[in-house]
Amino acid sequence: MAITKLKGDEVVTSGNLPEVGVAAPNFELIAGDLSRKTLENYKGQRLILNIFPSVDTSTCATSVRTFNQKAAQLDNTKVLCISRDLPFAQKRFCGAEGIENVEMLSDYAKGSFGQDYGLEIENGALYALHARAIVVVDENGIVQHTELVPDIVDEPNYEAALNA
Template identity: 45%
Template sequence: MATTKLKGNVVNLSGAELNVGAVAPVVKVVAQDLSEVEVGGQKGKAQIIVVVPSLDTPVCAAETRKFNEEAAKIENAEVTVVSMDLPFAMGRFCTTEGIENLTVASDFRNKAFSKFYGVLIADGPLAGVTCRAVFVVNASGVITYKEICPEITEEPNYEGALAAAKDATSTSCCGTCQ
């Protein structure tokens, strides 16, 4: 079972443990307008899937703002921030923060994304929400970068994720060769 930490205390994660080289499962999450959005799978462009516990925390808000700013700079890529927030709260956050270059989505209905991607916190004070993670999926639907942040209260490795996203925008390789 995968783990992360919350303020230094180990918390377990539940669900499938996906790694680099695996095909990213196609999962439906809920957009701020209550429509369904698909993440994962083969889309013909790179995907940056940013996972946060809640947009209503300073670290998650800062992370979302940073990816919103940087997303506009990467051609042939889409960014989706997945949390357990209700769509109404996500909409309010995006309006207040001026988030326009990425999609926010919620896994609140059935937690399918969290289970398929192995990012559901299984115990501790945040049990039932997502940990902090970043997945980059290439145009062929293969995971080329994965970071489960070792400490939930700290931001991810932006440089690593963004570099992987730029590499993943290439459509010349299916991602399975080395």
């Protein structure tokens, strides 16, 4: 388990982020068109996994907007924004905000992504949602960078993720 915070209060997660240098755990997430996406769908591309509790919170929305802006400049890199929001809510948000350069994926159906990546919140107000984190995966599926944001209300370190 790992420890993060929510407005200063301790939050416990289901495990630890994957270690740098190991193969990223596979996942099965739901896209906006309700298709299933796995890590295999992105083979040969660099991935930035922007993971957060809900797109309906200000910090989560800001992270999606920021990565949307920066992702347009990246070669062979996809930014996957992952939460437990329903795909319909994710799609509505992207449509209203003009988000086109990131891919929204939902963990609502199978729900194992948070456990597999050690990010499912086990206590407090955001119980069962994902903690805010970044995981960067290279073209070969190897984890290159991770960040569990110290307080869920804070934004991730965008530059560290982009430089990884």
